[in-house]
Amino acid sequence: MHPKCQIYDSGEDLGHFPTWICSYLPRHVEHYTAACEDVTAIEEDLLGLPPNINTLCVCMTDGKNNLMSLGFFSQFQDLDYLYIKGCFTQILPSGKSHLPNLQHLHLDGMGSGCCDCHTGPHTFRDLVKLSHLTIWGYRLSAMAPDVFHGMTQLQSFIIIEPCVHDLSEIQCRVMNIKSLIKLNIEAPEIQSLNQSNCSILNTNESMTPVFNNLAISDLSFGEITHVEEGALAWLQNVTRLTGAFSQEVLQRLPLSGIQQIRYFSCSGSNEIDIESICNVVFLLSIKTLYLYNGNTSSLSMSSVELCIGLEYMYLGGPGFFHSTLYLEWHFISSLKNLIQLTIDGLKDNRLDICSFQKQPIKSLTKLTLELNNIEMLFAKQFICFGNLQYLDLADNSISNIEDFAFLGLTNLESLDISRNKITQINTNTFFGLQLTKLTLRLNKLHMLFAKQFSCLVKLQHLDLTQNLISNIEDFAFHGLTNLVSLDITKNKITQINANTFFGLHSLTWLDLRNNPLIHNIEAMSFTHLTSLRQVFLGQVHNPLTEPVIKLNLTLIFGGILSQLTHLYISSAMRPMQLIIGSNITSKQNLSLQLKGQTVSFQDCDRPFFQSVTHLHADAEEFLCGSEFMGKYFTSVETFDYRSKLSATSVDLTSINQLIHLRKLTLRQVDLLIQRSADNIFHNLTKLEVLEMYHCRIYSLEGSLTKDLKSLKTLYLHIENIYNVFYSFTEPLSSLKYLILPQIQIFCSCDNAWIITWAKVYRQVEVIMLTPYTNPVMYALEDLICLSDNGIDTPNFVRYTEANCTTEVGFVLFAATGLGVLFFMLVVLVHNLAGPYLLPLYHITLGWLSEAMRSNTRGRYHYDAFVSYSGKDESWVVEELLPNVEQRGPPFLRLCLHSRDFQLGKDIVENITDSLYRSRHTLCLVSRHYLRSNWCSLEMKLATSRLQVEQRDILLLVFLEKIPPRRLSAHHRLARLVKTRTYLDWPQDPDQHQAFWDRLWAKLSEA
Template structure:
């Protein structure tokens, strides 16, 4: 009785109980407490928004008129998610939401003709607001008029995201006066001039994080905002930014000094030609931490490294690079890099051999990721005179067919090796010799058919081994894993038996030996077979690990 009285003491719970007992449900909305899962929503979800204990979320779909369709919601909602129907919707007044005095997060998918301010009402606790036109990309932007100081009464708003709304339909001072706005994301604003964005955000005094995704901007020019034309007036706002991310489409022109007001960028993403790359250091930018470049044409690594040096770049993601330009000398100016991702389009057919000696020059490089190349026999360590002591993570998707003995022996500090989705069918004994610090080995989605006793020799620190999506046969050699003293999680994937054997038999003791007791997870899946037998000499001794067996029969 006490539990029931306690349950009904909360207004939102009482509201839900009344509705369910009478058989009536809100025609547009569902209400959840913080412990319930929102992930089953078919088209969108509030699950990524901030939630706290004893907080309530209302998720409303197929809304046509907010003020009419949301009547009856309890006033103590903390998170409100609204998905409008496709098509032109009416104007929306922020004053309507003032009835939800506990509202902290407001997420709206849809387009309006106009958004009106709160008027004489207030939203004292609103901290996060998202306005997203999910149909904007395919059918044009949302032409929603938002007047001056529309958000000025949102005194606690610290996080604002606007996506798919045409920025030129908003007043120049639309964001002015929001006292605590620290994070602003403007995505797909349907403008081709960066000034249209900058002139609207330059008076947000508390701004710390800025993210702009404007794929239609192709030319980066000097801003025509009057406040940015003098040195003393541009200091107050933009020098307080701790994180700035810019994402453009195909950049065809960069005017000299066009980004001098900004100085530093956290991330820059865009498609650049080799010629435009040379203009980037002249833009006024002093430093870019993370540079993601898709080449309009094939780009030489030396051009990229020139930009890396001049702008003190720490991470690069380069698509459409010239593989033949990769050499020790071509990366001399990339010595400050900590992360490198190199890729080419699937339609491009690069050389079948890379000069892997380039790694010797990049002595600060911690992570290397090379994708969509064709180097069936990467000679990573063949020409290395000294151990590579700086690389800790390596990902290769280069159509490798075979791993040879001591193939990675120079990578003495490597902790993570990802060889997924290659063409590996054979692993020679001692292929991983020298990788004494390796903790994670992922060889999923290859053509491996056999595991030998010395396949993983030398991997004394290995804790994670993933072999899923390989056509493994049932005859895994005895003692194959016994020397892996740190192993905790193993994913064997499909284990096949010969056509002459009706039952799959795996002797776990023979394969794993004494390390079986230290495993926390062992995953085995068997396809096309009805019978599966596990042999263990002392089952009670190995109850410390979780054994998952997924058997599919056809």
């Protein structure tokens, strides 16, 4: 966690991030982004950012900041977009520290008034790839005249509120940017357009256009009081010009040197007459005109003759028509090329448009008449607009529409009559129309009659939202065979019959939300809607006498249930029970949304539920019988479950059976009352997003996240105070974002790890947000906790520093002292008991192995382990084995290293295991035996076992006479010879039988 910045991929789901910091981020790209707030010193506060970020947004603290060097950002070699909001005293160039990939630079000085930032010559020259530059709120006059020189790749330059009154201050600084394609200047302080007095224009050369590639030039000024001849000749062609002009100033605009304006927006007092406006339109070849607060008293066919080149005209604004009681609509006839006309603020509610038109208006395709207080539409009202394609009559007071009002509009495709007072639609209201879209939102329709829209055979989209419709007669939509979407939300519909939607064979989208459907939906109501894909039903109510609303989906939808992609059903705050009623399954990836006080299911094992991939349940209880219903949606990938903290406890553990989940959202779920809350999230190895809104949980531990290997985003809004243990984050190997709004933790050292982890572990971006409606990110240093008394809320960082940390010097001293003592102890033990350590280790290991064996009575596998030299193996094979193993009963079993050791096992382990799996140890001593290191080890282990067990388990057999001086060198063997009876192999063959009798008798003892 960076103390000042949040880091994220702009291509990810950013629903939880306060991304207003980067509000100007280009939306068409996906970048690795760092957004930093409350920055006071760039070079200090931005330390530690990843060097590979593509986008950097920096918001400085209010007030004037110190100088900023562009060279600092050269550490970000992949930087493409740089946005800095704040005012600096000076901006220094990058110098030799290049930004090779920077293409977008946005400097925003707003919030500090006019920013006086001294910027020297060629400051941006070294930004070799910079193509888009925006400067907002910086006083341009404080910058050097050649500040932008050398920018050979700049294509788009936006200058907003440059705090200058003279256009020359801007013009002289941009004239040499030959590569410009787009220039946008918004300078409301400029009131006078004068010729430039900068040296670059005061030459004897002809005034030729400087910007050879300029395609878009937008100029926006405040109230212009003076226009000097040739003031805008350096631009010639202007894409958009916006400003407030008086009549006199407007007449001088063609003298400014502009040859053409594509879009002209003029506002001012009502003294400007239409004829003067049209004169400017003609001289400057204006195509689009926005006129606010003009004088329309002279609006006539003759006054607009010079506006013949207009393609779009807007007339309106506060008080625009205050001087005109009635509008002379015949002026439209003179506008032969007008394609779109918008008029608002009209008081002439007669709307007498076509009565004065001797010829049809052929060019007009879009007519917008909003906010004109129109009360009624008469027959043939628009008959002169035969080519009209779009008619907008929204936000008027229309209460009555006569039959055939739209007669003649044979090319009309879209009609918007929203936000009026229409109470009734007749069969002939829309006669003659070939509409594809009809919008009747927010009117006062009470009823839809049979075949009401039958004449609109081409209609594709019908919007009846927020009317007062309580009854829909059967066959009301008859004839609408091409209707694709029907929206009847927020009405008062009480019943759906089998023939309510009869004939809508092309309907794919039907929205009936927020309607009090008191009676059950009649059987087979939707079965004939063969193209239906998305359905929204609600609120479904039964009469209050029935405690539970029951819906049989197969009975209502029939076979089309299999083709739905989205199904929404709401019973508001009433209990609801759903019945599938058949083994039908969806052929699509179904998204299912259910809302009710409780939602239960009767036939939970139906295959229909297995085809749901997106599930949203809003209910206190979501049940199959008494079990949680979630487990039956085995294919679900996203699951959003909203309950209530006061809801009855239902075991949610079965969520862990939804192994295909990629996103899980829990809202108002109380995990404190779950018997095994941690188990809920087990097995969810594909889960990428986990969100918990207003939930409760006792603590966050590793047992909860142990299977969340794929989790990338974790959003935790926990209502209660809780603990977060270090083990919680250990399994989250893919985690990128941890969002903690309103984090509430106990003042405990168990939680202290969060501070260090959030600062050091840069793989995860920790975002802490305030609990407000518009959340604000706050720093780790501002985190508070709840103390043991349940009242105090101290700063958590200061609490951990005071209670959970140890002095570094003391820790080093203690560690060094203990290390020295341990080293001395090791040396001492080695010197005093070195020879005994290895045998002791193997004895202990062998003893533990035998102690853990379950059978104690028959635990020995061998009667004797034979310790001998390999050079004596012939005696073992020829003498020992025939006389011991082949003699019996009972038959004895010997353990020989050459025969019985396990292959591949460590030799010492083989010896130890064999010793402890044998009742006796038989040592065959010879000169070869004494010279063998392995035999010496076997002797050590055998004697050590003898000392531990205190049993007669060690037998010595001397195969040859060995002088005492040779034995003295082997003190263990010499000590045994002096204290224990042993056998000598007799050289006389007659004594061999007695030798074998004694040895066999000893080995066969139990």
